[in-house]
Amino acid sequence: MGDCHGCPNNIATLPPPPGLAVAGSNGAISRRHIVAIVGPPNSGKSTLFNRLTGLRQKVANFPGVTVEHRMGRVKLEQGREVFVVDLPGVYSLTPRTEDERVTHDVLSGQMKDIPRPDAVLLILDSTNLSRHLVLAAPVLSLGLPTLVILNMADDLKNRGGDVNVPELAMQLGSPVALVSAAKGTGVEKIFQFLTGATLGAAPKAPLIQLPVIQDIPKCRAWATSIGNKTGYHAPAPPLWTRRLDAFFLHPVGGPLVFLFVVAAVFQTIFNGARPLMDAVQALIEVSGRWIGYLIPNAALKSLVVDGIWKGVGSVVIFLPQILLLFLFIGILEDSGYLARAALIADRTMARFGLQGKSFIPLLSAYACAVPAIMATRTIENKRDRIATILIAPFMTCSARLPVYILIIGAFIPDRHFLGPFMSMRVAVMLGLYVLGFVAAILTARLLKSTVLKSGRSSFMLEMPPYRWPTARSLALRLVDRSKVFLMRAGTVILATAIIIWVLSSLPIHDGKPPAIEHSIAAGIGHFVEPVIKPLGFNWKIGIGLITSMAARETIVSTLGTIYGIQDTGSQHGLQQALRQDLTLGGAVALLVFFAFAMQCMSTIAVVRRETGGWFWPAVQFAYMTGLAYVCAFLANRIVSIWA
Amino acid sequence: MQVIFKKGSSKKAKNLTELKPGEAGVLGKLDLPDDDAQRLMEMGFVPGHSITRGLSAPGGDPRVFRVDGSEVALRRETALRLILR
Ligand SMILES: Nc1nc2c(ncn2[C@@H]2O[C@H](COP(=O)(O)OP(=O)(O)OP(=O)(O)O)[C@@H](O)[C@H]2O)c(=O)[nH]1
Ligand SMILES: [Mg+2]
Numbered sequence: 001m002g003d004c005h006g007c008p009n010n011i012a013t014l015p016p017p018p019g020l021a022v023a024g025s026n027g028a029i030s031r032r033h034i035v036a037i038v039g040p041p042n043s044g045k046s047t048l049f050n051r052l053t054g055l056r057q058k059v060a061n062f063p064g065v066t067v068e069h070r071m072g073r074v075k076l077e078q079g080r081e082v083f084v085v086d087l088p089g090v091y092s093l094t095p096r097t098e099d100e101r102v103t104h105d106v107l108s109g110q111m112k113d114i115p116r117p118d119a120v121l122l123i124l125d126s127t128n129l130s131r132h133l134v135l136a137a138p139v140l141s142l143g144l145p146t147l148v149i150l151n152m153a154d155d156l157k158n159r160g161g162d163v164n165v166p167e168l169a170m171q172l173g174s175p176v177a178l179v180s181a182a183k184g185t186g187v188e189k190i191f192q193f194l195t196g197a198t199l200g201a202a203p204k205a206p207l208i209q210l211p212v213i214q215d216i217p218k219c220r221a222w223a224t225s226i227g228n229k230t231g232y233h234a235p236a237p238p239l240w241t242r243r244l245d246a247f248f249l250h251p252v253g254g255p256l257v258f259l260f261v262v263a264a265v266f267q268t269i270f271n272g273a274r275p276l277m278d279a280v281q282a283l284i285e286v287s288g289r290w291i292g293y294l295i296p297n298a299a300l301k302s303l304v305v306d307g308i309w310k311g312v313g314s315v316v317i318f319l320p321q322i323l324l325l326f327l328f329i330g331i332l333e334d335s336g337y338l339a340r341a342a343l344i345a346d347r348t349m350a351r352f353g354l355q356g357k358s359f360i361p362l363l364s365a366y367a368c369a370v371p372a373i374m375a376t377r378t379i380e381n382k383r384d385r386i387a388t389i390l391i392a393p394f395m396t397c398s399a400r401l402p403v404y405i406l407i408i409g410a411f412i413p414d415r416h417f418l419g420p421f422m423s424m425r426v427a428v429m430l431g432l433y434v435l436g437f438v439a440a441i442l443t444a445r446l447l448k449s450t451v452l453k454s455g456r457s458s459f460m461l462e463m464p465p466y467r468w469p470t471a472r473s474l475a476l477r478l479v480d481r482s483k484v485f486l487m488r489a490g491t492v493i494l495a496t497a498i499i500i501w502v503l504s505s506l507p508i509h510d511g512k513p514p515a516i517e518h519s520i521a522a523g524i525g526h527f528v529e530p531v532i533k534p535l536g537f538n539w540k541i542g543i544g545l546i547t548s549m550a551a552r553e554t555i556v557s558t559l560g561t562i563y564g565i566q567d568t569g570s571q572h573g574l575q576q577a578l579r580q581d582l583t584l585g586g587a588v589a590l591l592v593f594f595a596f597a598m599q600c601m602s603t604i605a606v607v608r609r610e611t612g613g614w615f616w617p618a619v620q621f622a623y624m625t626g627l628a629y630v631c632a633f634l635a636n637r638i639v640s641i642w643a
Numbered sequence: 644m645q646v647i648f649k650k651g652s653s654k655k656a657k658n659l660t661e662l663k664p665g666e667a668g669v670l671g672k673l674d675l676p677d678d679d680a681q682r683l684m685e686m687g688f689v690p691g692h693s694i695t696r697g698l699s700a701p702g703g704d705p706r707v708f709r710v711d712g713s714e715v716a717l718r719r720e721t722a723l724r725l726i727l728r
Contacts, residue, residue, distance in 0.1 A: 131713065458721050463707060
């Protein structure tokens with residue numbers, strides 16, 4: 001979930017094109033060396049990749065985080081360098097899912113833009129060595145120079161396990177390193193190996209007897225015998241994981257705890273973030289005024305202060321809330337609770353034709369639909385995967401948050417609902433999240449009982465041990481998120497703010513901009529007004545809806561600019577202005593519209609890529625927009641009659 | 644794939660769903676389509692290995708099984724086809 005629209009998947013440090021000779025610093029022409037990082041899911045491949053390259057590939061504590069290959073450069077001594085490729089986790093080299101196919105294709109040299117790797121870093125979890133060694137058989141049989149990395153050395157030691165590294169290296173015929181990718185201990189050995197690989201000095205194929213790799217029981221027996229010969233002493237079971245599971249998987253307590261936490265998060269998003277939000281807003285207002293003083297020209301001043309500052313600023317103030325949401329998601333992912341959530345959700349998902357594994361992408365769609373759609377690669381069944389892709393954008397992504405908070409803040413009174421713990425606003429917000437989820441699973445039901453019908457697919461999911469989310473990892477998530485958010489504010493949102501300002505300030509009469517009702521923007525708005533009038537929206541909302549096609553939160557900046565020109569001032573001013581311009585029915589209709597409509601270019605693009613054509617994104621767009629329109633219409637009608 | 648281990652003729656073999664929480668049993672065979680069996684074996688459900696029933700989702704399904712050092716959640720319909728010795 002770390003990456004989002006702003007950073008389309010996989011902008012890795014791009015190496016020179018394959019086959020190209022690169023001059024080393026010693027002047028000799030050397031080939032580009034590629035080393036693949038292979039290992040079972042959740043064994044710490046991406047953690048190691050980040051440590052080696054200094055990049056920020058996403059790390060989280062559940063299997064199936066990485067679903068794409070990603071290349072990064074490792075700098076070695078004497079100006080040498082090597083490229084490592086982070087790969088999705090695999091249990092064997094026989095692919096069953098799209099993400100496993102990526103690993104298979106890279107290793108066999110079938111991946112388009114990556115030549116076959118020269119060497120392999122096989123990374124296994126040392127706390128579960130006997131089972132993970134099963135993967136060593138097929139990987140070693142590739143015949144590439146291989147360094148076997150036993151990761152999680154810190155965990156192994158804490159839980160009283162032990163392994164004889166030199167003996168294991170003897171048995172495997174390959175070098176072995178016991179490391180902790182998270183702590184950074186033992187990584188020197190990896191650098192040594194990589195240096196060797198660039199020199200062609202890494203030992204080639206192992207000279208050991210491997211079992212027939214298709215026969216898993218044989219491989220498993222082989223792994224046991226190696227484990228025994230090298231005095232592998234398995235660590236004690238993770239006691240805390242058992243204790244926590246007894247709590248989180250408690251038939252009554254578990255779900256209750258979950259609901260309590262979710263409610264608390266929403267409450268914090270609304271109230272806890274207030275001071276921060278107010279501070280950011282004050283900063284924007286004061287700085288806007290200062291800039292205003294500095295600019296003599298009236299038109300320019302209006303562009304900068306009303307157009308840009310108020311427009312972009314009205315979105316930027318939501319950064320604290322969005323970061324809070326990401327903090328919460330980060331804790332869920334890093335702790336290992338996410339896998340439990342999938343387990344708990346499986347029964348419900350089964351009722352709607354999907355399985356627990358679909359729940360993981362759906363949960364990550366609460367951050368952003370783009371990485372969520374990528375994450376569906378871990379679903380074995382093709383039809384289940386398509387269904388999950390189609391419903392993911394219904395989940396309330398973080399781009400909807402500014403819109404919801406703005407409208408709810410303007411129209412829903414700040415009263416208690418269900419006692420002091422939950423306010424009316426929080427309840428409406430939760431209701432919108434539930435609405436999105438319900439739309440998603442009902443759509444899944446519809447799809448799975450018609451066009452995407454398939455037999456019940458099996459659900460097999462490994463439960464990772466619980467881990468403490470580290471402050472560093474959480475902080476990095478927030479920093480990355482802020483960058484993406486500000487990047488968007490500085491590009492798409494800034495550009496639309498300028499365009500809207502220009503359209504609102506033309507045509508010029510007698511050297512003066514028109515009253516906003518006579519501007520070009522109003523002309524466009526009035527043109528679409530007949531279509532949106534039944535929903536209770538006026539032309540200004542219409543302009544906002546048009547710009548929100550690029551990205552949802554753009555509607556907030558657009559309204560900020562339009563009302564900014566009208567000179568209503570601050571955020572509370574924007575809310576006040578909306579209250580005058582929109583009925584309660586229209587406001588509810590707007591919320592419903594945003595809950596359902598597919599207003600996101602990046603999502604459309606990624607759906608096209610992942611489904612391999614325009615058919616599914618077209619169907620999805622038509623369905624979601626149609627549903628949004630009809631439901632917003634009904635919402636407006638019902639609320640208008642009732643209110 | 645059926646990995647069959649010879650076994651005295653008992654009338655009805657026990658399967659994984661019959662394990663009580665905390666109880667362990669030794670896996671005999673996987674009575675499942677090839678690719679599912681393959682994947683389960685890769686995850687540790689290899690005949691001859693001991694499997695311990697762990698907790699389950701509220702409602703009792705899916706269940707978590709401790710096998711070969713890790714915990715794997717399976718639906719009832721899958722667990723039914725994993726026959727104990
Ligand atoms: N204690 C400990 N935890 C680690 C270590 N290395 C990684 N982890 C944790 O293990 C979990 C999985 O790490 P990732 O790097 O995402 O694993 P991965 O192999 O890339 O996983 P997939 O992409 O899902 O296949 C994360 O919670 C890491 O923080 C380590 O050396 N010690
Ligand atoms: Mg990874």
